[in-house]
Each structure stands twice: as C-alpha cells, then as structure tokens.
Amino acid sequence: MKYAARLINLRKHYQLGDHEVQALRGVSLDIPEGDFLAIMGSSGSGKSTMLNLLGALDRPTSGQYLLRDRDVSEMTDDELSEARNSLIGFIFQSFNLIQQYTVLENIEVPLLYRSGTTSISAADRQKCLLLADRVGLTERLDHRPFQLSGGQQQRVAIARALVNDPTIILADEPTGNLDSATGEEIMRILTELHDEGRTIIMVTHEADVAANANRQIIMKDGVIASEGILPGNKRVRA
Amino acid sequence: MRLFRTIQLAFKSLLLHKLRSGLTMLGIVFGVFSVIAMLAIGEGASQQAQQQVLSLGATNIIIRSVKPPDDPAASQSSSGGRGGSVQRYGLTRADYKILEETIPNLTGSGLVPVRELNLEARRLGQVTSSRIVGCTADYLEMNHLAIAAGRFISDRDNFDMANTAVLAYGTAMSLFPIDNPIGQSIQIKGRAYRVVGVTQERTASAAVGGSLSGQDFNKDIYIPLSTLQSLLNSGDVFSRILPGSFSAESVIYNQITLQVSSIDVVERTAEVVRETLERTHDKKNDYDVVVPLELLRQAEQLRNIFNIVLGSVAGISLLVGGIGIMNIMLATVTERTREIGIRRALGARQRDIVNQFITETIALSGTGGLIGMAMGLSTPYVFAGGKWILKEFILDSSAAGSEMGKMFLGMEPVIAVWSLPVAFGFSVVTGLVFGVYPARAAAKLDPIEALRHT
Incomplete structure (x- = not known):
C-alpha cells in the first residue's frame, strides 16, 4: 500500500517554565493515499499539536514524520516551507484569506512561493480559473474577501489549497465558522475531492462532520485513544 | 516578471491603507524635496557669485x-x-x-x-x-x-x-x-x-x-x-x-x-603687486588689492561648505522620514501577523517574507522620493511665484529693499542635475535601511503563533 503520510512514534514536548509539557506522547499512524481521516478530541488532547506537525509547521521532538517519501522531522526552516508549499494544502477554520487580494490573487498565492518557477504562467492562470470554477466562484474573481460570505471564502480557501496539487489536504475545523447549511456544502466539496482520490486529513470536534470521513481517530492526553469507524458513518471506501 | 509582480502586490498592500501610507510617505517626500531645494538654492547662489566674479574679469x-x-x-x-x-x-x-x-x-x-x-x-x-x-x-x-x-x-x-x-x-x-x-x-x-x-x-x-x-x-x-x-x-x-x-x-x-x-599667473602676479605696494605705501592701509580669481576660489569653497551644511540639514529630514517609515512598518508587521502566518503556511520562506516587507518599504519610500523629486524640480517656479506674491501683495517697496527682502528676491535657485538621482537614491536607500529591521521581525515570527494571532 502506498502511504501519503506516516507517523512513527511521534513525540512533541514543550518547555513551559520549569516543567515539560508532553503534548504528544508517541503517536504512530499510517495514512494511505486516498484516505479521508478525521482527527477528533477535546481541547488539550494534542489535536492541535498533531495538526501543526502534520502541516509541517513544526518539527517533532522525536520520532519520524514521513510525508510521501520525505522525512519532515529533520528539515530546515526553508525545507519545511517548501514542503508546506508543494505537499500540503491548508484549509482553516477562519478561512485565512489575504484581505487585500482578490479571489483570483488569493488562489494564486501558493504559486508565488513555488521553488524553481519564477512567474505565473498562462497555464497557471488557466488552472486557477478552473479551480475557481470548480468551487463556483467564476463570477466573483475580482471580489475581495470582505465582499464574500463565509461559505464563499472557504471555497476560495479550498481552491487555494488545491492549486499546487498537494499530497495531503489538511482541513482544520473547516465548518467551524459556518452555519450548518453552508457547512454541509463545504463538506460536499471535500467529499467530492476525496472521491477524486485526494488524501484529506480533517480536524474536527463535531461527530457528524467527522462522520463524512471514512476513518476517525480520537486523541486523548497526547496519544490516539481510539480509532475506527464511528457509528453513523455514511461512507465506507471499498 | 516576478519582481514586477512583487512590486505590484506591494503597492496593493500599501493602497489598503491609503491615508497611513500617504502620511508615512510625507516624511520622505519633504526630505527629498528639501535636499533638492536646498542644493538648488546653494547652486543658484554659487552660480551668481561665479558670474559676478567672472564679470570682474578672471585675469x-x-x-x-x-x-x-x-x-x-x-x-x-x-x-x-x-x-x-x-x-x-x-x-x-x-x-x-x-x-x-x-x-x-x-x-x-x-x-x-x-x-x-x-x-x-x-x-x-x-x-x-x-x-x-x-x-x-x-x-x-x-x-x-x-x-x-x-x-x-x-x-x-x-x-x-x-x-x-x-x-x-x-x-x-x-x-x-x-x-x-x-x-x-x-x-x-x-x-x-x-x-x-x-x-x-x-x-x-x-x-x-x-x-x-x-x-x-x-x-x-x-x-x-x-x-x-x-x-x-x-x-x-x-x-x-x-x-x-x-x-x-x-x-x-x-x-x-x-x-x-593668463589665469595661471594671476595669483603670482597679485603677490608681486601686494609686495610692491606694501613698500611704496609704507603699510598705510589706504588701498586694497582685489583678485577676482581668488574671490572665485573663495566662492567655490563657500559653496562647498554651504552645500554640506544645507545637504546635511536636508539629510537629517530624510533620516527622520526613514525613522517614521520604520515605525509604521513595525506597526504594520504587528497588524499583519496573521497574514504573515498565512503566507508561511502556504509555503513562504523567511526570505520571501523579508523580501515582501522590504519591497513594500522601498515602494513607499521610493514613491515618496519620486513625489519629492517632482516637487524639487518645481523649486525655481515656486520661488518665482513666491517672489511675485511677495512683491505684489505683501511687501511695499521699502520692505522689499530691506536686507531680508533683497536676499530673498536675489535668490535664483538652479536645480543641480546630480542632486535628483542622489536624492532619489537616498530615499530608496532609506527604505532599504529602515525596512530591514521590520522585515526581519516579520520573518522571524513563528508561523504557528502568527496563524493563531487575531
């Protein structure tokens, strides 16, 4: 089986004043390509730390994190940036669009930081337009984030996450700031992406949102407390 | 192409806060303007002095x-x-x-x-x-x-x-x-x-x-x-x-x-003249030897001093403008912590963040420099206008004849061509120098902390 990401006995300790906080205490997890994984857990469970490590925003204290074939654990800051740019697509709870940019410019941002390429080609532009069309924003390419609804903003973020064809899509509470109808809409897009074969890791504390995934893990006290298919799971991948 | 895009995006960010960017720029605008204007006044004065001295005959x-x-x-x-x-x-x-x-x-x-x-x-x-x-x-x-x-x-x-x-x-x-x-x-x-x-x-x-x-x-x-x-x-x-x-x-x-x-022998000959007259007049101070060429040299020296003094005064105003820019850019970095976090998450390296903020600072100071340059170029016209207003409305003829009036009315600023690129260059360098610290501060932010920033 090909893995999109593998976590091998991952530990993360923080120094907080005098005492050490063990945020992750040995997590091992295999994420095969095409997986749709939901990470659940209450606050303080190590969920956020896990997300930061998965997103290559941070390095583990010990253990290994393999993203595709690359070991993220020992990367320099620049290499981490490159990994985030080319291997990970972020979707945040609060959308995190750049306020002074238009929809199209926001979708293009990851292209600005590609290594090797110096400019945005016509093909790149075409791709951005296709992605905007895909999330239904063709009519609003010139709009700025404050002119969009929350759902529209999140769709821009999804298009942005896809622009560099990442290995994994990392969604942090993607529906947390949306009403349930809009949230369902966003979940539908994510499910479609999953159906296309993309690997999605989603952090959420809502069971019915997590139910969209085909696999759930529950974090507790820095370890994976339970793993499996929750009751009410609608989709099981063959 | 990439540079062009970076500059374009920098202007976009600056235009987000038009009033703030404009006010920040003012420091540089007036700095550059005063450098050019001061040097123009100095240059004008020295050209006048040169003409006067030369009209006395250099030989x-x-x-x-x-x-x-x-x-x-x-x-x-x-x-x-x-x-x-x-x-x-x-x-x-x-x-x-x-x-x-x-x-x-x-x-x-x-x-x-x-x-x-x-x-x-x-x-x-x-x-x-x-x-x-x-x-x-x-x-x-x-x-x-x-x-x-x-x-x-x-x-x-x-x-x-x-x-x-x-x-x-x-x-x-x-x-x-x-x-x-x-x-x-x-x-x-x-x-x-x-x-x-x-x-x-x-x-x-x-x-x-x-x-x-x-x-x-x-x-x-x-x-x-x-x-x-x-x-x-x-x-x-x-x-x-x-x-x-x-x-x-x-x-x-x-x-x-x-x-x-010839000009080469003027000073030597003047020395002989002085010695001769000193003997015949027995040190009575009833004559004076004026050598226009010496006056020209003095005028040139005076101009150099003038230029240095005026230039440094104007340079200080550029410096103050630069500090103003740094201040605002630091505030901007704090305000845009979230944006920096987003960019870092999307793959921006520290270097990219540094480049972005330095580009923005230089765009700010460079634009200020251009405006200041345009204002500087108008110095002679501003002066002409000022003199006209002074003559027509404010001063009666006796006041215009006073020393202050004469001095102002006698000023004929001449733009020193070299001062334009120099002043503009200074504005860009100011942006660069005062942009480095805020840009590095921005790049050093921890992406996780920055993303969490509200």
Missing part, C-alpha cells in the same frame, strides 16, 4: 584706493586748525609708474587707471546724480561693458583732454528719455560734454567682498581720465562743502586695474 587684478579710518593724529596734523582739511590717500602716479615698470605678465591693455566722482549731470531740465568715471579706452573691455550706440572714450580723447562723454544705459534714459543722446551735450559742474556713445544695459553686480562693494554700472558717465583730472581743483583735490564743515580729499586714482596674460 584682472583690481587695486582700489580706500579711505583709511580716521586717524586722530593724522587728521590733526593736516587740519592745522584752519577750518578744513585735505585728506590725501590712495593710489598715486608713482604707484602707477612703478607698477607699470615692474609688474610682469601684463597684457597689451596693461594698467587701466580710473578716477571716480559722484556728481550731478544736467541736460536741459533733467538732472541726475551719476558716478563720473574718468577712464581710458581699455576700461570698456576690462569691465566687460558693451557699446549700444556710438563709441567709447578713445585714446585720442584722453590725449586731447576732450570734453566727450559716454553714458551708461540708465543715465542715458534719465537724461534723454525721448531723443537720441548721441551728438547732444550734457553739463557736469558747469562744463559741457558731447555725448559720443551709450553702453548697453547691465545688471548691477553685488558686493563680492573686500573693498569692492556692489557696482551699479547703469548710472555711470564715462569721460576721459585726463579731462576729469583737469576738472578737479588744484589738480587732484576734490572739495565738498558740507553743512558746518569743509572737507577735501585728494585721490589720484580710485582704481587701477591690471590685466595679466
């Missing part, structure tokens, strides 16, 4: 008679209690002779002696007070005067002690407001003179230091030196009766101008 050495300060011992001995005194001072025929015989390197014109008197000239009903200049034919060329009509005083006139006169433009206008002066006669101290020529108008030269105060060539009347000397009572004594006192002074020549063959 000339001018010796002027100076009335020595009233020395009580001297005045007592000469007055002798007879109710009047004759003060003798200045350049003499002996001086002329010894200079003519001993000074090397002189040109054909050699020495030109001049005697000046301030007298009234009359013609029919018109009266004007003029400077009567007794001179020789070479005077015209040495003082860079030009003839508008007729001819100048000739050697023949001097030989004949002819009663001929050449009028300066101003004098001609006041004595002959309507008709042609050539061939007509004017009266000076009861004697009639035939007008043979008129010189072209010439702006007054300002004082250039030493004893050579400002000269207004426009109120002159030129007559042969020999004629003037014959006019004076008892040879060289010119007497004047003032209320309650009688004074007379005896001066042979007011000025002797020497013209040397």
